[in-house]
Amino acid sequence: MRDSFGSANSSAVPRSGTDTGAGTPMLADLTTIAVGGPVDRFIEPETEEAFVSAVRDADAAKLPLLTIGGGSNLLAGDEPFHGVVIRDGRRSIVVCGAKSSKFGENGDVEIVAEAGVNWDDFVVFCVESGFSGVEGLSGVPGTVGASVVQNIGAYGQEVASTVVSVCAFDREAGVICELSRDDMRFGYRNSALKSTMYKDPAMPADHYFPTPRYVVLSVTFRLHRSDCGEVAFGQLAKAFGVDVGATMPIAEIRRAVLQVRAAKGMLEDARRYASPWMLGCKDDRNVAQAIDADMTADADYDRHSCGSFFMNPILDEHQAAKLPADAPQFDAVRSDGSRGIKTSAAWLIDHAGFAKGYKIRENAHAGLSSLHTLALTNRGGATADDIVQLAQVIQEGVEATFGVRLVPEPVVVGMTLQ
Ligand SMILES: Cc1cc2nc3c(=O)[nH]c(=O)nc-3n(C[C@H](O)[C@H](O)[C@H](O)COP(=O)(O)OP(=O)(O)OC[C@H]3O[C@@H](n4cnc5c(N)ncnc54)[C@H](O)[C@@H]3O)c2cc1C
Structure with missing residues (x-):
């Protein structure tokens, strides 16, 4: 079982993927978008018993707890995470x-x-x-x-x-x-x-x-x-x-499916599994095949994302009636069980004036993927704040144009994005 403690007390804003040098990873090391600050403690239990007791202990000590998997649906803040990060090390x-x-x-x-x-x-x-x-x-x-x-x-x-x-x-x-x-x-x-x-x-x-x-x-x-x-x-x-x-x-x-995903930049960068904090998380043979199969592996700047950043909105009939006639609309069920109409977040973003590759400013480190409008990408050296700023500009632009507030799909830790 890997169990490492760090001293995540630094207030300095960490950069993507940097080693804390303190024996614990940065959340940037554990997430596909490669942003996020250092963590106080990282545990990787290899038995069910150890996994459950790590969770129990963190809860008993009232520590913030992040159970992490591949970190592919997580946007973590730049500040230190003063809690316990647990990743299940069992793979059977x-x-x-x-x-x-x-x-x-x-x-x-x-x-x-x-x-x-x-x-x-x-x-x-x-x-x-x-x-x-x-x-x-x-x-x-x-x-x-x-x-x-x-x-x-x-x-x-x-x-x-x-x-x-x-x-x-x-x-x-x-x-x-x-x-x-x-x-x-x-x-x-x-x-x-x-x-x-x-x-x-x-x-x-x-x-x-x-x-x-x-x-x-x-x-x-x-x-x-x-x-x-x-x-x-x-x-x-x-x-x-x-x-x-x-x-x-x-x-x-x-x-x-893999070909279509590769063409949209919707595969993770499998080379991340060679990094010290990700070693062993994916079968070596499959890592090698994933690298071979990914046509866009050279397009590094499109590869570090959380996948689709916003959920497709499910609107009520009143909201949907305000959409332009050519906006995609599909029957759907809302979370309260009522009938709703699902539209496409990618279409709304695109038609609100945010094209693929959009950045807030020329030299920004975060931008929309050049292959997919719905992916917010770390284009090298982005902080979590850079990603949040971009997300907010898009939310506001879509809301001003269509009256629809986009809801982020990733779990946002240590920051506010609503
Ligand atoms: C390039 C790319 C493409 C993607 N494409 C898709 C797609 O096509 N469809 C889709 O649905 N999603 C997609 N996603 C999003 C993501 O892959 C999924 O949401 C995935 O299930 C997240 O898994 P994870 O292990 O990385 O979770 P993490 O990001 O590590 O965690 C996400 C949440 O799950 C919780 N969690 C993790 N493990 C456990 C556990 N054992 N018990 C309880 N809670 C747990 C965490 O605490 C956190 O709240 C994509 C992401 C990327 C980067």
């Missing part, structure tokens, strides 16, 4: 067995993955084993544990549709519990776990922030035993020259 995936099912001769299979498993390692395992259901989520950075916190989704799939149950440590009751898929109350980039962290969108809750009340220990998935899967997204269908709903080999779907 166990196939529980197949049973006959409505899926006919292919059957289905249950798989338990520990929270610390790298998400894309899990996808590779499933695709290579001939288990379909998560291939559309190829290349999403992060871990299995966090995947159910925000119900990751991409290219027509959401993790929610494969989850049977989540084993978690309930910080309030002090016990390990099993949460069924119903208990998880999955929604668009949301779950019962994420709900414990916010009182309103982007407004942290008093008790459980930046780590939810339930710390995920493992997830049980149910996938289909099949080498083929459904092409569930228009862009992929177009790449294959087939209709949405057509069936293709899951290995092909994975390849196509």
Whole structure:
């Protein structure tokens, strides 16, 4: 188990990825956007018992607690984090067995993955084993544990549709519990776990922030035993020259998803796994393949982001009626269960006058990705403040143009961004 203490008392603003020299990482070392200050203590437990007791101890001592996975949905402030950062060091995936099912001769299979498993390692395992259901989520950075916190989704799939149950440590009751898929109350980039962290969108809750009340220990998935899967997204269908709903080999779907993601700069920079604080977080073979497969790996300045920085807004009919006729609009369900209309955050940003590559000023260290309007990127040497300033300019511009306030998707630690 890695357990390091630092003296994160410096008030100097740290630069991206610098070593504190104090035995603990900077949050810049642990996050894909590569910003964030030093931490007081970093623990990487390798057993469930050690993981749970590290969480229990931090709570008992009333210390701020950040359970971190791949740091791909986190924007951490430049100031020191005076608390404990815990990263699950367990990486096992166990196939529980197949049973006959409505899926006919292919059957289905249950798989338990520990929270610390790298998400894309899990996808590779499933695709290579001939288990379909998560291939559309190829290349999403992060871990299995966090995947159910925000119900990751991409290219027509959401993790929610494969989850049977989540084993978690309930910080309030002090016990390990099993949460069924119903208990998880999955929604668009949301779950019962994420709900414990916010009182309103982007407004942290008093008790459980930046780590939810339930710390995920493992997830049980149910996938289909099949080498083929459904092409569930228009862009992929177009790449294959087939209709949405057509069936293709899951290995092909994975390849196509990775290509589309690479072209949009929506893959993390896999070279980060060579850094001392990330070593061992992802299977070495998959790191090498990810570097090889990424066509845009040279475009460093587009690679350090949190992925989509803003959620697609789900509006009520009154708000949606004010959008221009050509704004994308899809039926959706709002968090209170009422009917809503989802629009595209990328479209709003673009049509509010913020083009790909936009920066507040010529020499700014932060800017929109030159490949994707929705990604705010650290273009080298950015601080968290640089990213927040850019985010605020975009929020204000979109609100002034369309009357819609964009809500950030990443968990914002040590700063305010609403
Ligand atoms: C290039 C890029 C592309 C992306 N594309 C997508 C995409 O297509 N679709 C999508 O949905 N997301 C996408 N994301 C966002 C991100 O990858 C996901 O949100 C991912 O699930 C975050 O996982 P993580 O392990 O990095 O979480 P972290 O960023 O480390 O943590 C995020 C939150 O989860 C909590 N958490 C972490 N581990 C646990 C645990 N074991 N138990 C309880 N809480 C925990 C943390 O405390 C924190 O609140 C992208 C990000 C990047 C950088």
